[in-house]
């Protein structure tokens with residue numbers, strides 16, 4: 001058979017498969033509409049329907065990954081299903097999600113990775129504004145960065161948890177690749193300024209020291225903001241990611257300039273919705289202890305005694321007195337798990353204050 005004939009036959013097969021996929025996706029979407037109808041029917045007076053179910057979404061994606069036999073890899077397959085579910089949810093309720101903007105930030109990429117592309121996303125100028133937007137009920141959820149594997153905690157986010165009553169409903173991790181970007185009027189040899197967010201400048205510190213030791217580094221509100229400036233400014237460069245490069249039409253002078261190849265950022269989804277257990281969850285709490293010898297030890301003992309895996313502990317000034325601190329702790333398990341419940345009860349007896357920020361499914365994608 002000639003190449004043209006072989007391609008023709010294969011494309012006939014692809015067309016017929018696409019028709020089946022189309023029918024199946026439409027069936028699934030109709031099912032989601034039915035789910036919405038059932039959720040509305042069974043409401044108690046005064047109750048609002050809960051359309052978005054992170055625990056169910058986590059299960060669906062994991063199930064797909066378990067069943068997947070290739071040739072598409074698990075992440076790729078889950079990404080496709082992520083988008084199908086996002087479209088189905090939008091039929092039930094179009095979710096509004098605020099994120100740390102402007103458009104083109106890694107936080108926007110994290111929001112899309114977690115919720116899919118069918119949400120209405122709203123860029124905010126600062127982390128605290130994302131929190132306020134959620135608290136005010138102007139959006140269903142917010143997305144904020146919380147820690148970077150190279151640079152550590154994002155303190156604005158931790159401090160915002162001290163000021164707002166909010167629930168963590170999910171997490172997502174993003175591999176962060178930074179590029180050195182320039183506009184069409186800039187030549188590499190003429191670069192006199194490099195703009196980026198302070199965290200991104202820090203994540204590329206060694207590379208900058210080696211390649212542009214005498215060039216001024218200017219910290220701006222976000223790397224998308226840096227890309228935006230560079231578009232209209234001669235002889236300057238920005239450090240930002242792919243989305244910002246595309247959005248502002250910049251070219252890459254050098255790709256992947258982050259000092260650590262595994263550079264990743266973890267983001268949190270914040271809202272007002274408690275998430276039921278999935279069996280593979282994490283919990284975040286804030287604890288403050290009295291300032292006495294052994295307090296930190298007492299804080300950690302119940303976790304060790306019950307075999308609970310701590311995934312992170314961070315200290316921040318408490319804002320209620322000089323040299324007093326609060327601990328942000330993440331651990332494996334859900335606050336409704338009997339073992340976790342026992343630990344939290346024990347802790348609340350030792351602690352000056354303890355607040356559960358939320359239990360949520362471990363990141364799937």
Ligand SMILES: O=C(O)C(=O)C[C@]1(C(=O)O)C=C[C@@H](O)C=C1
Pocket residue numbers: 032035036051052053054056057060084085086088089092
């Ligand atoms: O199972 C549900 O509760 C649904 O609403 C359906 C569905 C889906 O498309 O699978 C859609 C949105 C939810 O966030 C979870 C799952």
